[in-house]
Amino acid sequence: MAQSVLLTGAAGRVGTAILGGLADDYEWRLLDRDPPTGDQPGEFVVADITDDEAVREAMEGIDVVIHLAGDPRPEAPWNSVLTNNIDGTQTVFEAAVDAGVETVVFASSNHAVGNYETEERTPEMYRAHDDYLLDGTELPRPSNLYGVSKAAGETLGRYYHDEYDLSVVCVRIGNLTEGHPPIDYERGQAMWLSYRDCAHLFDRCIQADYDYEIVYGISDNDRKYYSIERARDVLDYDPQDNSAHYDGDERVLEPDA
Ligand SMILES: NC(=O)C1=CN([C@@H]2O[C@H](COP(=O)(O)OP(=O)(O)OC[C@H]3O[C@@H](n4cnc5c(N)ncnc54)[C@H](O)[C@@H]3O)[C@@H](O)[C@H]2O)C=CC1
Numbered sequence: 001m002a003q004s005v006l007l008t009g010a011a012g013r014v015g016t017a018i019l020g021g022l023a024d025d026y027e028w029r030l031l032d033r034d035p036p037t038g039d040q041p042g043e044f045v046v047a048d049i050t051d052d053e054a055v056r057e058a059m060e061g062i063d064v065v066i067h068l069a070g071d072p073r074p075e076a077p078w079n080s081v082l083t084n085n086i087d088g089t090q091t092v093f094e095a096a097v098d099a100g101v102e103t104v105v106f107a108s109s110n111h112a113v114g115n116y117e118t119e120e121r122t123p124e125m126y127r128a129h130d131d132y133l134l135d136g137t138e139l140p141r142p143s144n145l146y147g148v149s150k151a152a153g154e155t156l157g158r159y160y161h162d163e164y165d166l167s168v169v170c171v172r173i174g175n176l177t178e179g180h181p182p183i184d185y186e187r188g189q190a191m192w193l194s195y196r197d198c199a200h201l202f203d204r205c206i207q208a209d210y211d212y213e214i215v216y217g218i219s220d221n222d223r224k225y226y227s228i229e230r231a232r233d234v235l236d237y238d239p240q241d242n243s244a245h246y247d248g249d250e251r252v253l254e255p256d257a
């Protein structure tokens, strides 16, 4: 029988990319505070992740949680990230443990480590010839309060793994953009995550065995300053896309070129 997966923040961009690739592969329960706009591949729960009772109900019978819901804005104010990203994430982890969920996949962000991009290192570190690489073992260095909230989510995951043996992977997602890498934006090209690589990466997060992991969620970009080796080793992540294969919005090289 297919695994049952609860996807929070299902109505957003990352949720759309995941469901675009994996709609038929799992028993989905989708949760978002915004109601669905079209047909959905499973039951849709309209709820806020800070609503403890609703989250506990949504967790019943679930094997894996992909937790995306939250305020994704790098400029989000403290009151919003405190409520949606920190309190909401704690509610999700606590309910997952109490419901006997095996695995939680947490959507972290490049902004949890954004302040490694110092004036001295940039823009060179965004370029293919530069060998500066973050690999997920470094401490957080958030670039804004949103990044602080993502570092807090990673730490909540560490706690719920160590204390309750929950399998947890935190995916520091780069820049998810549909169809082609960001244009005229070197940083975004270095951390591009294509929609199909996004679906494949989260599929591997559902399937793989691990204890507690932090991985980077980007495509196999020539320019990368985030290592994807841990995601390859632990999750068997095998991305197909590379921002260097594009000229603006046009693909100029095939995936295996
Ligand atoms: N899109 C990207 O490139 C990146 C996204 N992320 C993270 O991935 C996750 C998803 O991001 P996107 O899909 O881009 O954002 P989005 O704004 O498109 O989707 C987020 C969804 O979560 C829902 N939501 C927000 N707060 C909620 C709450 N309190 N209760 C229930 N639902 C709530 C919203 O209604 C929305 O549908 C976020 O946690 C974000 O921080 C991290 C790095 C990069």
Ligand SMILES: O=C1O[C@H](COP(=O)(O)O)[C@@H](O)[C@H](O)[C@H]1O
Residues within 6 Å of the ligand: 072, 073, 074, 108, 109, 110, 111, 173, 174, 175, 176, 187, 188
């Ligand atoms: O965490 C996130 O990161 C991406 C990329 O950051 P940016 O500063 O280069 O735009 C951002 O687009 C997304 O909204 C955010 O959730």
